[in-house]
Amino acid sequence: MNKDYVLEMINITKEFPGVKALDNVQLKVKKGTVHALMGENGAGKSTLMKILIGIYTPDSGKIIFDGEELKVSAIKNALDKGISMIHQELSPIPNMTVAENIFLGREPSYKFGWVKAKELEEKTRKLFEKLEIDIDPKAKMSELSIANTQMVEIAKAISYNSKLIIMDEPTSAITEKEVHHLFKIIRSLKQEGVSIIYITHKMDELAQITDEVTVLRDGKYIGTKSSDQITKDELIEMMVGRELNQIFHKQRVEIKEAVLSVKDLCKNGKFENISFEVRKGEIVGIAGLMGSGRTEVLESVFGINPSDSGEIYVHGEKATIRSPRDAIRYGMGLLTEDRKLTGLFLPLSVQDNIITVTIEQYAKGGFLNEKKIQEDCQRLSEQLAIKTPSLQQLIKYLSGGNQQKALIARWLLQDPDILFLDEPTRGIDVGAKSEIYNLIFDLAKKGKAIVVVSSELPEILGLSDRIIVMHDGKKTGELSREEATQERIMELATGELVTSGS
């Protein structure tokens, strides 16, 4: 046992039906440091963290926390010991106030459980003051933006005065400004001797904020390195187990006639006068900050929330789209932003998740052609390299990247002419990302018209032939692949001039 370490997880093994999620994994975090935990989706990061906070019990292995062997069987337990976690998927209670959310389960109260409302609010105000967060403790959670919701979640984790805070991709939903703010908070926490496990997919955050990095791959421990010594290439190699020369292999594709034209689309309070065109074989990117109306435009064209005015033309003919069913009939497909909320059928099998859009094709005289379904799903599963013990496996047991591939398979089975991809690689590791990019390029080559929405500028720049930039519900510019740079896009996306390098 080493006194420098606040946490030592040694030889942790955990098996689930059909998958060995963790195989003799170790993680050692030094006191007062930020320790990055990296690895592809399905590498075992989440499982390891869930073991640490007591959601899962390991099959074997030992955890030493703060000099004592740790045996936790519930989250409350972990919190009492001094471990808190900022979860990647936010789970606010929308109808309660910010203060109530933060101190949920430990409200200051009188006897018989009567809550001291004033004190609750005051404690929150103090916490926010310390962290320099500008949010009204009395505001309802449902009124907050996603970024602010994330900040509340961060404040909540800190409010436990933990010795160790786990941050699971804390920057995936916040803007540059809040990221700076978060990093500032992390630095001051470090000075107070708090240790942080920082899970991220973003390479540049590594050098900025972390001290050490541990990499997992396929449930195995690969290594621990000092963050300022490791190069990007080394790290990728550790994570993927192979060298990744270039992520984007953009191929030259002949761009033909327009397949989709959107004219003066308006939706009250969301966006106005949006016009754009997508041509056969073309990949059009839509960039913009969160809340700029990117997703809303896609959802409107796809009929989820139809527009108030404006026109949509498909193959030159005017299309009336009032529901996703209409959109699908016009040959459109939409990979939604939030897999769990609007994409997956969690209780169902991988196969049943893949065939949802196309069931009609397999129905003959009321009955389904199960053999054909299996053949097609098998083919797609191999083509997309979906890692699953069988097609009958419940999709909830798959890693995020494989779930995403299954959702893409759903639309490939439908074979649409126009494909909308909203954050196609959110929360997905480098290896799977690269596979998905290649898939998108292949689809373009086959003559699909593709629209990609993404918060990651390198992704937009690497994929798109043309980039539309939105700000505050308006289209602020359109850039060709040649003209587009990160700086140009940020200028248009923020509605202000940004000096290069920021």
Next chain:
Amino acid sequence: MNSQVSIVNKQEKSKSAVSSKERVSRILHKYGMLMILIALIILMSFLSPTFFTTGNLLNIVRQMSVVGIVAIGVTIVIITTGIDLSSGSVIALVSVVAASFAHPDTYPFFVPILIGLGLGLLTGVINGTIISKAKIAPFIVTLGMMTAARGAALLFSDGRPIGNLSDSFKFIGQGAVFGIPVPIIIFAFVGVVSYILLNKTKFGKYVYAIGGNEQAAIIAGVNVDKYKIFVYGYAGLLSGLAGIILTSRISSGQPTAGVMYELDAIAAAVIGGTSLAGGIGTIGGTIVGALIIGVMNNGLDLLNVSPYWQQILKGVIITVAVFIDSRKNRKS
């Protein structure tokens, strides 16, 4: 979902990589309630000499067939994350209306049957239409239908039973073919048809998809409204069928028939592993659930246990069943 499981088994055999421990837990997972049913039967057979006789066993299934048929409809509703509280009252309404067309020497026997089925279907379609088009919670809509249908039954019959039914109509509830009571044959038929509907057709796939994630189903182009109307319509149709069988068996149309049947049906579905959170449930499970309730009722009667105690026991068993089910889901 049996077909899917058999495919899994096939693949497992070819891989032969699954540990025997895991296989045992998987079998327990799938057939747990069936084993409890068998254990109950064995236990009752020891406790009461009259329990394990052909007559008594047929009696149990016959008694449970009415609730069982309702439970099958309710199962499909629950898989879509819905609920149907109106079944019992619909049974009463169908009972009095069908009975009034079933007097001897008036209409042929199929007229009250068709009217009863049509009426059941209608109530279900009304439920489904309001739920999907007006976006009102199924609990509220079917609670409204439960109250309204009961009122309609009392109004139609003036609060009195309607007797004097034709022999051909009474055959449905009281007759037997090759020694097997007709209600059991109908129950089995409904079970098979519903199994096929849920497992072999796109209707079934959509039912599970809607229950698994309604928003995702809408985006995948599923006509969710239409299928919800189908689902509630089917549940209503089965309530109508149950009403006809019950009326025929008790030889009269009763405006007070079917009280609490909806809760027994929901209990059967839940004991059989249907998840109120949606997306999970099987016809086979529900039939086993209904039989567990039936065996308990019958066995406790034979053992002279007071009916009051029986209700308490039933309550405990439902809760324990759900508890086991939730543990099982959490573990995996």
